[in-house]
Amino acid sequence: MESSEGKQFFGGEMPSIIAAAHELKSPLVLARQLALEARDTVDLQPEVEQLLTNIVHTNDRALRLATDLTRTSRLNETIVDLEPVNVRQLCEDVVQELSPLFSAHGKQLAVKRQRAAPLVVAHRDLLRRVLLNFSDNALHYANEQSKVMLSIKEQRDKKLVRIAVRDFGPRVPARMWHTLEEAMTRPESIHARPQSSGLGLYIARTFSESMHGTIGAIRHKDGSTFYVDIPASEQLSLL
Amino acid sequence: MTRVLIIEDDTWLGESYARSLTADGFQAEHVPNPIDAMASIDARLPDVIVLDVLLTATTAFTLLHELQSYGDTGAIPVVLCTNLTDTISPETVAPYGVVRILNKADITPEQLRSAVRGALL
Numbered sequence: 001m002e003s004s005e006g007k008q009f010f011g012g013e014m015p016s017i018i019a020a021a022h023e024l025k026s027p028l029v030l031a032r033q034l035a036l037e038a039r040d041t042v043d044l045q046p047e048v049e050q051l052l053t054n055i056v057h058t059n060d061r062a063l064r065l066a067t068d069l070t071r072t073s074r075l076n077e078t079i080v081d082l083e084p085v086n087v088r089q090l091c092e093d094v095v096q097e098l099s100p101l102f103s104a105h106g107k108q109l110a111v112k113r114q115r116a117a118p119l120v121v122a123h124r125d126l127l128r129r130v131l132l133n134f135s136d137n138a139l140h141y142a143n144e145q146s147k148v149m150l151s152i153k154e155q156r157d158k159k160l161v162r163i164a165v166r167d168f169g170p171r172v173p174a175r176m177w178h179t180l181e182e183a184m185t186r187p188e189s190i191h192a193r194p195q196s197s198g199l200g201l202y203i204a205r206t207f208s209e210s211m212h213g214t215i216g217a218i219r220h221k222d223g224s225t226f227y228v229d230i231p232a233s234e235q236l237s238l239l
Numbered sequence: 240m241t242r243v244l245i246i247e248d249d250t251w252l253g254e255s256y257a258r259s260l261t262a263d264g265f266q267a268e269h270v271p272n273p274i275d276a277m278a279s280i281d282a283r284l285p286d287v288i289v290l291d292v293l294l295t296a297t298t299a300f301t302l303l304h305e306l307q308s309y310g311d312t313g314a315i316p317v318v319l320c321t322n323l324t325d326t327i328s329p330e331t332v333a334p335y336g337v338v339r340i341l342n343k344a345d346i347t348p349e350q351l352r353s354a355v356r357g358a359l360l
Contacts (some may be wrong), residue, residue, distance in 0.1 A: 022322070025322050025344065026249060026322070028344075029252065029322065029343045029344055030249055030251055030252045030255075032344075033252055033255050033256075033343075033348075034251065034255055036347055036348055037255050037258065037259060037348060040259075040262075040348060060345070063344045063345070067322075067344060071325065074325075074326070125325075
């Protein structure tokens with residue numbers, strides 16, 4: 001078709017990534033629903049039930065990414081409401097949400113024991129999504145049977161709270177790590193670990209910055225730590 | 240038997256919802272668009288409507304406006320089932336008879352059934 005409408009309609013501008021992510025949600029939602037329905041079937045063999053459960057978990061991960069990506073576009077248009085958030089409770093919620101997924105992969109997710117339960121000033125759902133994001137990433141790279149740990153550390157001098165996700169897995173090659181460190185501060189594209197597009201880090205950084213926080217990473221000989229630094233709430237200090 | 244009308248333009252998804260509700264003892268019918276929905280409602284009023292927000296060539300609000308323009312259809316409780324939960328506030332849609340908003344991305348069949356049961360209270 002040679003009309004201008006035809007050229008615009010066929011092979012015009014590339015749809016935005018955000019629009020594509022939104023469109024991707026529909027088939028993911030459908031696949032998830034069908035797997036859930038199939039899993040509810042009576043007299044299912046345990047192996048088949050586990051396969052269907054794995055399909056649901058996998059779809060959940062993909063849906064989290066797609067939902068987070070569409071949400072990043074809306075952050076530019078809205079003011080993010082911030083409020084005091086109990087970080088320890090949030091971490092425990094994240095562990096509860098992801099434990100079935102980790103179990104299915106033969107791994108564990110846990111919160112490091114500590115007495116403190118600091119409050120941060122954040123958007124609860126966005127901060128939760130950052131931690132889900134880091135934990136999903138850790139799941140992929142952690143060794144079999146290993147435990148991914150969430151930890152919370154107050155940095156009183158900086159009035160920040162650091163929430164970290166530590167995984168135990170292969171060491172990231174030095175060159176790749178250097179690229180990741182540079183990219184975390186660069187406004188354009190982010191590339192992370194091998195076989196990763198950096199989409200998760202882009203989302204985590206966008207969400208964190210909307211809450212006046214920052215993300216970072218630490219390389220270990222036996223894995224990595226990804227963290228988010230969020231402003232501490234001074235609410236309790238007023239009492 | 241309680242009658243549930245499901246309006247969802249993804250046929251497989253709508254039929255899956257219908258099967259879930261039928262298994263729980265509801266009389267569930269799926270239609271893919273608001274025109275078929277109004278035809279079904281005209282034939283027999285449902286007790287609950289489960290409604291997708293983004294429908295092919297239109298949105299749920301076209302149908303909700305239509306339903307609210309009549310006394311009998313305006314009283315039918317509506318459960319919205321959508322991917323857009325973070326952009327729709329319950330207060331905005333309550334005047335349209337919406338009693339619950341479900342996130343398609345993370346609901347389970349049991350949650351759908353529970354939401355429909357709750358809408359009947």
